[in-house]
Amino acid sequence: MRPKPLTGDLLAIYDALHAAFGHQHWWPAKTPFETMVGAILTQNVSWTNAAQAIANLEAAGMLDPDLLAAADTGDIARLIIPSRFYNQKAERIQEFAGIYVAEFQADPAVMAAVETGALRERLLAVRGFGKETVDTILLYACRKPVFVVDAYTRRIFSRYGLLPEKVSYDRTQRLFSDHLPPDVKLFNDYHAQIVRLGKTACRKSPLCDRCPIRRVCGSLRCAAADQMSRYDP
Incomplete structure (x- = not known):
C-alpha cells in the first residue's frame, strides 16, 4: 500500500x-431528467441496454416526470425490458419521478439548488438508490462536484x-x-x-x-x- x-x-x-x-462527453443524455432516469436504468446492466430502455420511453412519449409519476408500473416495466430487472426499476422510476415532481417541481435547477450533503441524503433515502446511482445524479444531472x-x-x-x-x-x-x-x-x-x-x-x-x-x-x-x-x- x-x-x-x-x-x-x-x-x-x-x-x-x-x-x-x-x-x-458524458453523460450521454438530452436533459437532466433523462440523466436521472438513465442512472436508475443502468444499475447492474450495460449502458447499451439502458440506452435502449430510454429510447423506448422516449418513443412512447413517457420520458416525462409527471407522466412517469402517474403511470402504472407495469406500463413502465414493459418499456424498459432491455434494462433487466425491469419490474424493480419501474417501481424506482415511478417513485423517484413522484419525488422529483412533488419536492423539486420537476425542475433540475430547484433540485441542484439544494445543499449537496442534504440532497445526497434525501436521494439515498429513495428505495433502491445506492451511492453510485445518487452520485451519478448529483454529478451529471445536478452538476455538483461529487466523484x-x-x-x-x-x-x-x-x-x-x-x-x-x-x-x-x-x-x-x-x-x-x-x-x-x-x-x-x-x-x-x-x-x-x-x-x-x-x-x-x-x-x-x-x-x-x-x-x-x-x-x-x-x-x-x-x-x-x-x-x-x-x-x-
Whole structure:
C-alpha cells in the first residue's frame, strides 16, 4: 500500500487517459431528467441496454416526470425490458419521478439548488438508490462536484496500490475528493475515462499492453502489469 496519494499522481493518470482516449462527453443524455432516469436504468446492466430502455420511453412519449409519476408500473416495466430487472426499476422510476415532481417541481435547477450533503441524503433515502446511482445524479444531472465510484475505479486504483483490494465506496471516493480540486468537469470526465479504461484494458483479466497508464511519470506501477511481466519478460 502506497503512502497518502498525491494530487499529482491522480492528475497524471487523468492526463494520460485523456491523451489516449480523448474527452468522453458524458453523460450521454438530452436533459437532466433523462440523466436521472438513465442512472436508475443502468444499475447492474450495460449502458447499451439502458440506452435502449430510454429510447423506448422516449418513443412512447413517457420520458416525462409527471407522466412517469402517474403511470402504472407495469406500463413502465414493459418499456424498459432491455434494462433487466425491469419490474424493480419501474417501481424506482415511478417513485423517484413522484419525488422529483412533488419536492423539486420537476425542475433540475430547484433540485441542484439544494445543499449537496442534504440532497445526497434525501436521494439515498429513495428505495433502491445506492451511492453510485445518487452520485451519478448529483454529478451529471445536478452538476455538483461529487466523484462517482464504480467497480472499475476500485479495480484500477487498487492495482496501482492507491487503495486496498477490498475497499469501501466511501474510502474510494475520498481518494479523489481529498486530493483533487472540486471541479465538476474534471470529475465528470475522470469517471468516464476510468470506465473506458476498465472496459478496454484494465479488465478482470487485464490487457496491460493496451493500458495508457501502465507507466505514468515513472512514479506509479501497476501490480497486475508487474505480475504479468514476470511471466512474459
